[in-house]
Amino acid sequence: MLGGGVVPSFSQTQPDPVTPNRTQAGPASVADLAEGLLDAVVNISTSQNIKGTEGPGSVPMPQAPEGSPFQDFFDEFFKDRQGGDGGQRQVQSLGSGFIIDAAQGIVVTNNHVIADADEIEVNFADGSKLKAELVGTDTKTDIAVLKVDPTLKKLKQVNFGDSDTMRIGDWVMAIGNPFGLGGSVTVGIISARNRDIDAGPYDDFIQTDAAINRGNSGGPLFNMYGEVVGINTAIISPSGGSIGIGFSIPSEMAIGVVAQLREFGETRRGWLGVRIQPVTDEIAESLGLKLAQGALVSGIIKGGPVDNGTIEVGDVILKFDGKDIKQSRELPLAVAESPVGKEVDVVVVRKGEEKTVKVTLGRLEEGEKLAEAEGTPPEEDGGPVATASVLGMTVGELNDEARSKFGIQPDVSGVVITEVAPDSLAAERGVTAGDVITEIAQESVSTPKDVLDRIAALKEQGRKNALLMLASKTGELRFVTIRMD
Numbered sequence: 001m002l003g004g005g006v007v008p009s010f011s012q013t014q015p016d017p018v019t020p021n022r023t024q025a026g027p028a029s030v031a032d033l034a035e036g037l038l039d040a041v042v043n044i045s046t047s048q049n050i051k052g053t054e055g056p057g058s059v060p061m062p063q064a065p066e067g068s069p070f071q072d073f074f075d076e077f078f079k080d081r082q083g084g085d086g087g088q089r090q091v092q093s094l095g096s097g098f099i100i101d102a103a104q105g106i107v108v109t110n111n112h113v114i115a116d117a118d119e120i121e122v123n124f125a126d127g128s129k130l131k132a133e134l135v136g137t138d139t140k141t142d143i144a145v146l147k148v149d150p151t152l153k154k155l156k157q158v159n160f161g162d163s164d165t166m167r168i169g170d171w172v173m174a175i176g177n178p179f180g181l182g183g184s185v186t187v188g189i190i191s192a193r194n195r196d197i198d199a200g201p202y203d204d205f206i207q208t209d210a211a212i213n214r215g216n217s218g219g220p221l222f223n224m225y226g227e228v229v230g231i232n233t234a235i236i237s238p239s240g241g242s243i244g245i246g247f248s249i250p251s252e253m254a255i256g257v258v259a260q261l262r263e264f265g266e267t268r269r270g271w272l273g274v275r276i277q278p279v280t281d282e283i284a285e286s287l288g289l290k291l292a293q294g295a296l297v298s299g300i301i302k303g304g305p306v307d308n309g310t311i312e313v314g315d316v317i318l319k320f321d322g323k324d325i326k327q328s329r330e331l332p333l334a335v336a337e338s339p340v341g342k343e344v345d346v347v348v349v350r351k352g353e354e355k356t357v358k359v360t361l362g363r364l365e366e367g368e369k370l371a372e373a374e375g376t377p378p379e380e381d382g383g384p385v386a387t388a389s390v391l392g393m394t395v396g397e398l399n400d401e402a403r404s405k406f407g408i409q410p411d412v413s414g415v416v417i418t419e420v421a422p423d424s425l426a427a428e429r430g431v432t433a434g435d436v437i438t439e440i441a442q443e444s445v446s447t448p449k450d451v452l453d454r455i456a457a458l459k460e461q462g463r464k465n466a467l468l469m470l471a472s473k474t475g476e477l478r479f480v481t482i483r484m485d
Contacts, residue, residue: 030173030224034185037226038125040158043177044095044109044132044146044218046117096176096219097122097146098228100258102157105150108258109218110233111137114144122148125183136261140200142233143254144218145261158220161227163206163250166190174210174232174246176219186211188244195247199234202333205247206230212246221248230254256337269364270338272311272320272346273304275477278328279316282481286441286467287316288352294318295328297348298469299477305362311348313469313477314442318354319347336364351442388448390455391466391482392424393417395448398436406434412471414438415445429480431470438477439469459484 095113100106107122114120120132130152135145148155166172167190174186188210195205208221212232221230230248260267276295284292294316300307311317317325320334321344338344340363347356388395396402398416403409406416414436420427437445440454441463458466465481472478 030185030187033173033222033224033226034175037158037173037175037220037222038183038185039156040099041125041175041183041220042097042099042107043123043180043182044097044107044113045121045123046095046114047119047121048117094177094180094215095217096215096232098175098220099155099157100160100228102155103150105148105155106135106262107132107146107148108231108254109144109146110231111139111142111144113218114146120146122146123182124153128153136265138257138261138267140267141202141249141253141257142200143231143249143257143261145258158222158226158228160251160255161223161225161229163229163252166193166206166223166229168192171224172208172210172229173222173224174208174212174216174219175222176212176216176232178211178213178215180215184216191245193250196329197234197236197247199247202253202336203329204250204253204333205233206250208246208248209244210246211242211244213242216246227251253333253337267365268340269336270340270342270361271305271364271367272331272335272359273301273306273362273367274311274317275299275301276317276328276331277478280481282465282483283467283479286463286465286481287349289316289349293326294349295325295331296479298479301367304367305359310357310359311346312350314439314479315348315350317346317348319345321345335361388452390451391484392421392426393431394419395437395451397447406473408434408436408473409475412436412438412473412475413446414471415448415451417470425482426480429482431468431480431482434473436471436473437468438471441467442469455484 095109097107097109097113100108114134114137120134122130122132130148132146132148135147137144170190172188172190176184178184188208190206191209192207195207196203197205206221206229208230210221212235216232219232220228221232223229229251231254232246232248234247235242236245257267275298277298279289279292279294279296281292283296297311297313297315297317300311300313317331319325320331321338323334325331325334338361340361343358343360345356346359347354394417395415396418398408398412398414402416402418408416417431417433417435417437419433420431437451439445440451441458443454445451445454455466464483466484468480468482470478470480
């Protein structure tokens with residue numbers, strides 16, 4: 001023996017094998033749960049008559065892996081029904097949905113599943129089919145509500161659950177129609193919440209690793225009590241198949257949208273009438289805020305609910321109707337979920353002071369028309385221009401000659417930026433010639449001298465950044481911060 005020692009008995013010193021804690025494992029089976037839900041989940045098939053054989057509006061046929069037995073299915077289902085060069089042809093697509101009201105025949109799905117469809121058909125687990133009529137759609141959340149005749153078939157419904165109670169790591173189950181394979185069940189967990197994937201203005205998705213593929217769109221995401229906590233809507237996938245990153249509209253958002261579509265056939269969202277942008281660290285420092293949070297008001301819509309001075313450009317909204325606004329994207333969602341005509345308290349920071357103002361909300365759909373109607377043509381005339389150089393910019397008087405040269409509308413006021421040095425901090429911030437400085441550190445400027453004086457004053461105060469409110473040529477406002485090193 002090596003070293004002449006005695007070999008120790010390791011069997012006496014090793015701990016006993018660890019027995020897995022079975023209570024922490026996933027569900028032993030979801031068979032009973034799935035069996036009770038399958039009949040309420042439906043396949044949505046649509047058809048659309050279009051001209052020509054190819055074009056921007058054509059629906060591409062999915063491609064299965066080489067040698068796949070499903071390619072014949074795709075070829076048959078997606079092929080042109082009426083064919084012919086330059087003639088009319090019919091294209092079809094597949095999606096998923098679920099019944100939420102058996103007595104009324106109400107089906108929920110995604111808007112993109114049924115968009116531009118000439119005919120919509122709901123296919124049930126037992127092979128039966130019913131024609132569906134469109135009740136209403138909402139493109140902003142990608143939700144659509146359909147209706148079938150409940151007297152033609154006995155229907156089974158599922159109920160919405162509370163998505164707000166769901167936690168990261170909770171088990172969920174998706175049922176849908178991936179690639180036309182109806183009644184497919186997959187299980188996973190909630191991977192993340194409050195995801196913003198730039199799909200729309202109210203992104204607040206649940207992320208799940210339950211397999212979601214093409215054709216699952218519009219299908220339900222269930223909790224382990226059989227309640228719908230999400231509507232499966234999107235995936236991230238380089239290959240087109242599931243890689244374990246799927247996104248669902250949370251039920252707490254969907255419930256209100258579905259209710260409005262059922263009642264009105266359209267949405268009726270609350271509207272504050274402001275343009276906003278995020279509060280960055282630089283903006284927070286320039287405003288004297290301790291934390292970079294809230295939504296910075298960069299514009300007020302004319303004719304909107306706060307066009308009476310209740311909220312001002314430069315205000316930072318910290319709380320809306322009792323809800324904390326930590327990120328700017330949280331404000332549009334909170335406002336949209338509020339009833340039209342409701343009076344709400346809005347907490348703002350204005351020039352370093354926190355204030356609470358009361359606002360009666362308008363209707364977003366009407367506000368969008370007002371926002372689109374804003375703007376008048378520019379004037380054309382001439383006159384002298386006085387200039388000054390500051391922070392890598394050349395600024396001048398906003399007279400008629402400047403308005404004509406840059407196409408600046410007559411209702412825009414301030415100091416025009418006539419030139420921006422390519423290697424300057426202003427250029428890095430996206431400042432361009434033709435932008436108009438209306439305020440610096442929340443104080444109005446109207447001459448190049450005002451700009452120089454405000455920058456000098458900020459430096460004397462020890463400020464590192466200058467907060468500029470800029471107006472575009474059409475009057476749209478935004479804030480930028482430029483370091484004054």
